Amino acid sequence: MKSWNGKQIDPRYFILLFLFTFVLTGQLFLDFFQKWDAFFAAIGTAMAVEFVLSGLIHKSWKFPLSALISGMGISLILSSFLIWPYVLASVLAISAKYMFRLGGRHVFNPNNVAVVCVLFFLPQYVVSTPKQWTNDIQVMILMLVLGAIAAWSANRLDTVAAFVASFSVFAWMRHIWADEPIYYSMGPMMGASFQLFVFFMLTDPKTTPSSPYARVWIAVCIAGVDALLRVYGVTNSLFYAAFIITVLIGIPYRWYMTRERTLPSA
Template structure:
């Protein structure tokens, strides 16, 4: 019989692995930002663009789930994906939001290994769109206010959502490594302190830390490996920032996911097999 410690090695393949589905808290987190941004902060996106992303992601997931798995399933994850696209991308063209949402769902459904997707759906789609269609879309960190009140709301909602998803250790590891490498860039390479650590006070990086990097199904399932995963993302992000690569956190996460998630799942599968066979 597998004990509790060995059960913790399971790769999360179903939201039923949680007592309370953390996606509801993530959706509350994202919806609060969208509403505050559109009503109070003057975000660049239009309601039409955001709704386009949500409708396309929901429709794509419903259709593909029916075709592939022969079931009808409420597309809660797709609503989260479409909402996330609306926060992460800025473009005057609604088709950009539709394309990003479509890519998010298709890649999540078909780029998989051992019953789980490899990339955070929002992350990989945003990276592809920003890299190949940068004349039509940008990421929008500057539209976020650095006001103390907004920052505190982000922190409280983010901490709660990631705690419920059992991924708060990922957030702390990433923000800690970001701070460490920011200080190294300041004292070793002469980067201004505000430039090195300023992003920590901005909602853009916090949105990345609390929403994107913490996806339970595309991060390691054991605590030690999650901490290492987030540290590596922070380290690669720091290298990209030294070379002034735009949107460094997005590229860092996609590359670290590509390099680590498959080997981790192979290792976990071997450990579970040894436990079950007693070898």
């Protein structure tokens, strides 16, 4: 957590600024086909579910800031002509925080597990950020700057750097060995979906390791699985790669670290 004039600043406020800038850009300048009703359905559902579950389980009735961020992320990552997929994804995201826990914390990034579920089981109703996003360089630079500030505030710039570097290396390898056009293999890095994933999902302080070394290696592994999925033509590979690595590496690592902390010292 960063400080300003001696006061601690919650990094979630920087993430909120990053996401809300995405929302305003899409609604005011890019003419998104999903309008404010999808946005309010996602954040309203997420906040309501978080407020109720937190109150019932933890007896804590406070403003659900994390749920506001989760709902906002869902409204940006998913696209549908219907409203109920946003509601369902928000319910799944918040519920997963309370269902899957280890060492006192949730093990899955809430948005990642929700997005993976709806994209995998309901592809006829929902997709992930279709070509409504422009690749205008000014928009992308703004998002990169805000995203970097959000990652810095959460002490996760190392994770971002490791993932972007690894993604670039694997993209170049696909270009050389799989004959992918270089603009096709490198192009996703200029897309909004990539930036939302890197600066929002990948840097979640609650579900990423506290060890910089572990964070870097997990980021490299996610980039590697993503590259493999792309070779086989799997869409939404970023989200699936993060989910797979969480199951195969993230959860065992969390279990091991929790066990180490609880074992009595010799």
